[in-house]
Each structure stands twice: as C-alpha cells, then as structure tokens.
Amino acid sequence: MMTFAQIRRAGTALLATATAVTLSACGASTGTSNDDIVIGSLGPYTGTYSSTYGAVPQVLSAWEQTINAAGGINGKHVKVITKDIGTTTGAANAAVRELIDRDHVVAVVANQDAGDTAWQPYAASKGVPILSATTETGSYIDGNNFNAQGSAFAVVYGLGEQAKAAGGKLGMAYCAEQPSCAQQAQLLQIFVKAQSVQIPVAAKVPATTADFTAFCQQFATAGVSAIFNSLSNELAQRMNDTCAQQGVQAKQIISGALTNLQWKTDPVYRDSVVLDVVAPFFDTSVPGVHAYRQALEKYGSAMTGTEQDNSMALRAWASAQLFAAAAKTAPGAVTSDAIKQGLYRLKGQTLDGIVPPIVFTPEKPASAQCYFRWSPFGQFQSLDGAKPTCIPAATIDPLIAPVLQQMTK
Incomplete structure (x- = not known):
C-alpha cells in the first residue's frame, strides 16, 4: 500500500x-x-x-x-x-x-x-x-x-467506534482510481488499531469490476462484523447486494459523501449508520x-x-x-x-x-474534529439531534500527529 x-x-x-x-x-x-x-x-x-x-x-x-x-x-x-x-x-x-x-x-x-x-x-x-x-x-x-x-480524521475515528460496537472486525472496500481512497484506507488502519478494531480485509476495487464474488468471499472468510464501502454509489450498491446474497450479514457503515436512495428500501442497510462531516443534508x-x-x-x-x-x-x-x-x-x-x-x-x-x-x-x-450521524433505512433520519459528535483533543491528536507528518513529507 x-x-x-x-x-x-x-x-x-x-x-x-x-x-x-x-x-x-x-x-x-x-x-x-x-x-x-x-x-x-x-x-x-x-x-x-x-x-x-x-x-x-x-x-x-x-x-x-x-x-x-x-x-x-x-x-x-x-x-x-x-x-x-x-x-x-x-x-x-x-x-x-x-x-x-x-x-x-x-x-x-x-x-x-x-x-x-x-x-x-x-x-x-x-x-x-x-x-x-x-x-x-x-x-x-x-x-x-x-x-x-468536520474532518476525515473524526469520521474515521467515529467509524472505528461504530465497528467496535458491531463486533470489532471491519471489512473495507475502497476505490482503485482516486489516491484519496487509498489515503482513507491508511487512516482506518492507523486509527482503528488504537480502538481495538481489526481490519482483516481492505480490498482495492477497480471501477470496472463486474463480479464482486471474490471480494464478498474475502469478507465471509474473515468473518467481518461491519463493512465500510467507499466505492461509487452504483458500485457500492452492487457489491453490498452481492455480498448479502452470499450470506454476508455485516453491518454497513457508510460515508456521507455517497447517497443512494435504495438505502431506504434495501434490507442490506437495516441498522446501518451514515457518518458525515456536515449536518444531515435533508x-x-x-x-x-x-x-x-x-x-x-x-x-x-x-x-x-x-x-x-x-x-x-x-x-x-x-x-x-x-x-x-x-x-x-x-x-x-x-x-x-x-x-x-x-x-x-x-x-x-x-x-x-x-x-x-x-x-x-x-x-x-x-x-474541527467532529462528525455527524444519520440513519438511512426506512427513511433518512438524523441521529444525535443532528448535533456533531466532537472528539477530545487528548484522544485524537496523538492519532493524527503521525499522519500529518507523513502528509508533509
């Protein structure tokens, strides 16, 4: 990587x-x-x-x-x-x-x-x-x-908290085309380790992927309890549905940068949560x-x-x-x-x-080291009263410091 x-x-x-x-x-x-x-x-x-x-x-x-x-x-x-x-x-x-x-x-x-x-x-x-x-x-x-x-650092920390609550084994699928996707994967690896969360699968997925079977099998074999999918809307939807058909029942933790109206009706997203850097747009x-x-x-x-x-x-x-x-x-x-x-x-x-x-x-x-949460299934609904969750500096700054050092090299 x-x-x-x-x-x-x-x-x-x-x-x-x-x-x-x-x-x-x-x-x-x-x-x-x-x-x-x-x-x-x-x-x-x-x-x-x-x-x-x-x-x-x-x-x-x-x-x-x-x-x-x-x-x-x-x-x-x-x-x-x-x-x-x-x-x-x-x-x-x-x-x-x-x-x-x-x-x-x-x-x-x-x-x-x-x-x-x-x-x-x-x-x-x-x-x-x-x-x-x-x-x-x-x-x-x-x-x-x-x-x-809010910051991506805060969102990644919040993602780790959600994954920990779901069982502590996080699977990730990220786009192959944008450097920021690989960057996000690295952030996750650094942050969630400090939160006692494992990432046994971090799959780099090309936009041209037609069959997601191999990726879903990786998630199933690793026994992930949560999945974070940072692909495009269309690609993420196909992967999540394919994995569900293959028996993967991990909780979906979703980036607010993506919005898919199928979240409201697709059972794959039951009990899932969206994390975002701005208030729920709706x-x-x-x-x-x-x-x-x-x-x-x-x-x-x-x-x-x-x-x-x-x-x-x-x-x-x-x-x-x-x-x-x-x-x-x-x-x-x-x-x-x-x-x-x-x-x-x-x-x-x-x-x-x-x-x-x-x-x-x-x-x-x-x-701002803060993030917002909302629920997508059934209907889009704010969580936490549409107020941000802000992480204390003493908690997040030690995690951010080495990442910023690498960014400036």
Missing part, C-alpha cells in the same frame, strides 16, 4: 501537465462587472464521479442567486465561476490558474479536487485563499486552505439546512430528490456560506486578504448548524 508521501507525489506528477478545461458560469448572467465579487470553484462534476459531485454547479448557482436576490454582499453582487475538471489529468492545475490570472477571483470556494496539493502553492503565492468543501490532504497541511466542515430542523433547502426549492429544484442531492452538495453550499460570512465582515473592498482576515474573525461559527464550530488561526491549517 502506498505511503502518504508516495500518494502526494503521484498526485502532483499527474496534475502537473496543463490541459484545456471547460468553463461553466453559474447563474443567469454570462459576464462580470467591476462591481461584482468574483469567486471560483472546481470539482469533478462530470465523468466517473458525477453521481456524487454533479449537482454542485447547480447548488452554487442557487447560492449565487439567493445572495444576489438579498442585495449581494456589502452591496455588491457575487459571481461564481465553476470549473469542471472531470477526470482529465492536469485539468485542476489549468483551471486554478485561469481562475486566478484571467478571471481574477478573490477566492477559490467549494474546492472538491482530490489532488489539490498540486496547485495550492500557486494559489498561496498569489494570496488567493482556498475554501475547501472536501477533506483532502491540502486542507490539513496548507494554512491558506480554509475547510468548512434535516430542515437545522436552520442552516432549512435555508439551503429553501434555496434549492427556488433555484435548483431539478436536482432535489435525486442521488446528486447529497452531502457533497451541502458541503459546497457550506463553503460558499463561509465565504459570505467572512466577506460580510470586510470593512472596505472584498479582496482576497479581506476574506482571510474575515475568516480569522469567525470564532465558533457553525453556519446555523450546518458544520461544527469553526476557528481559524493565521498560517495554520484547521479542522
């Missing part, structure tokens, strides 16, 4: 080659004016991961229209320019340079690029802050990256989620109720809301530096319950 250093170097090499990228501007207008506050966003909206990220441009468009309908930010309209990087090597690097050098964005918002370490130094050199909407390496090692959500009892759902109903109804109506979409909204919260504190022009200073002023911000309390410190990466 690759080390974090190898993963990071490989991702940097793959993304070093610039390539053309399609520009898609959110919102009704097609241009910008000198009075607009221009921000950029990028992610794999099409291709292999479209079922997970595909609605993000619509969400950002809904956010833009909601903000502008309310008078903008400090009297100025906002303009979001989205870049679809798909699965094209080098697309993210080219996209960020266009956003900064041609479009003159004051921030990169809702970044959902798994290889963000390849281009983050360039953004930092230009003084442009990154507001990520994903838990990738860059958000943990770059002080210019401001992440509006729970309108959370004020911030209520406002989000209202915006979608008005400006993005085409994606509501689909599998693209998921946690990743809410994470993008949260990132944009974080930008707005910071920008509103600017005493004058909304510049890149004003955004950063505004982010530092936000102490304990939760974006009306969407995210755990956020605190940013100059030049230091920050992440």
Whole structure:
C-alpha cells in the first residue's frame, strides 16, 4: 500500500501537465462587472464521479442567486465561476490558474479536487485563499486552505467506534482510481488499531469490476462484523447486494459523501449508520439546512430528490456560506486578504448548524474534529439531534500527529 508521501507525489506528477478545461458560469448572467465579487470553484462534476459531485454547479448557482436576490454582499453582487475538471489529468492545475490570472477571483470556494496539493502553492503565492468543501490532504497541511466542515480524521475515528460496537472486525472496500481512497484506507488502519478494531480485509476495487464474488468471499472468510464501502454509489450498491446474497450479514457503515436512495428500501442497510462531516443534508430542523433547502426549492429544484442531492452538495453550499460570512465582515473592498482576515474573525461559527464550530488561526491549517450521524433505512433520519459528535483533543491528536507528518513529507 502506498505511503502518504508516495500518494502526494503521484498526485502532483499527474496534475502537473496543463490541459484545456471547460468553463461553466453559474447563474443567469454570462459576464462580470467591476462591481461584482468574483469567486471560483472546481470539482469533478462530470465523468466517473458525477453521481456524487454533479449537482454542485447547480447548488452554487442557487447560492449565487439567493445572495444576489438579498442585495449581494456589502452591496455588491457575487459571481461564481465553476470549473469542471472531470477526470482529465492536469485539468485542476489549468483551471486554478485561469481562475486566478484571467478571471481574477478573490477566492477559490467549494474546492472538491482530490489532488489539490498540486496547485495550492500557486494559489498561496498569489494570496488567493482556498475554501475547501472536501477533506483532502491540502486542507490539513496548507494554512491558506480554509475547510468548512468536520474532518476525515473524526469520521474515521467515529467509524472505528461504530465497528467496535458491531463486533470489532471491519471489512473495507475502497476505490482503485482516486489516491484519496487509498489515503482513507491508511487512516482506518492507523486509527482503528488504537480502538481495538481489526481490519482483516481492505480490498482495492477497480471501477470496472463486474463480479464482486471474490471480494464478498474475502469478507465471509474473515468473518467481518461491519463493512465500510467507499466505492461509487452504483458500485457500492452492487457489491453490498452481492455480498448479502452470499450470506454476508455485516453491518454497513457508510460515508456521507455517497447517497443512494435504495438505502431506504434495501434490507442490506437495516441498522446501518451514515457518518458525515456536515449536518444531515435533508434535516430542515437545522436552520442552516432549512435555508439551503429553501434555496434549492427556488433555484435548483431539478436536482432535489435525486442521488446528486447529497452531502457533497451541502458541503459546497457550506463553503460558499463561509465565504459570505467572512466577506460580510470586510470593512472596505472584498479582496482576497479581506476574506482571510474575515475568516480569522469567525470564532465558533457553525453556519446555523450546518458544520461544527469553526476557528481559524493565521498560517495554520484547521479542522474541527467532529462528525455527524444519520440513519438511512426506512427513511433518512438524523441521529444525535443532528448535533456533531466532537472528539477530545487528548484522544485524537496523538492519532493524527503521525499522519500529518507523513502528509508533509
């Protein structure tokens, strides 16, 4: 299995080659004016991961229209320019340079690029802050990256707690194509060992897999009591159903990054639990989620109720809301530096319950060591009152420290 250093170097090499990228501007207008506050966003909206990220441009468009309908930010309209990087090597690097050098964005918002370490130094050199909407390496090692959500560390720790309660033997299936999947597998191995949980099977599964029999047999032979499946929606569903047909009765522990409407009716997911870094995206009892759902109903109804109506979409909204919260504190022009200073002023911000309390410190990466839980079977229901579970620093920091050391090598 690759080390974090190898993963990071490989991702940097793959993304070093610039390539053309399609520009898609959110919102009704097609241009910008000198009075607009221009921000950029990028992610794999099409291709292999479209079922997970595909609605993000619509969400950002809904956010833009909601903000502008309310008078903008400090009297100025906002303009979001989205870049679809798909699965094209080098697309993210080219996209960020266009956003900064041609479009003159004051921030990169809702970044959902798994290889963000390849281009983050360039953004930092230009003084442009990154507001990520994903838990990738860059958000943990770059002080210019401001992440509006809980952390993958906390989710992995919570996963270990769920696996321990289910019997202590965890099987894992993870995607072969994205380095972040291998990274997640390594996190699990490190964390759950300290939680007295075994991982007898950690299977790397290609997206082209047609027959999951061999993987299911591994789970059955090892006698796993819980399974964490971080494949795409479609692949995960086929694997889980195949394993159930072969008699595997392990409890499903699910990442909130995936949403599958079949969870509600498929017995495979009875008693399963979803762990996420933002509040349950469907729970309108959370004020911030209520406002989000209202915006979608008005400006993005085409994606509501689909599998693209998921946690990743809410994470993008949260990132944009974080930008707005910071920008509103600017005493004058909304510049890149004003955004950063505004982010530092936000102490304990939760974006009306969407995210755990956020605190940013100059030049230091920050992440809230918290996660949310919800139940998918029957109907999507929040657990823990839609409140985050936060892990004490004394418990989680010793586990995180060696991982961060490897990430920075």
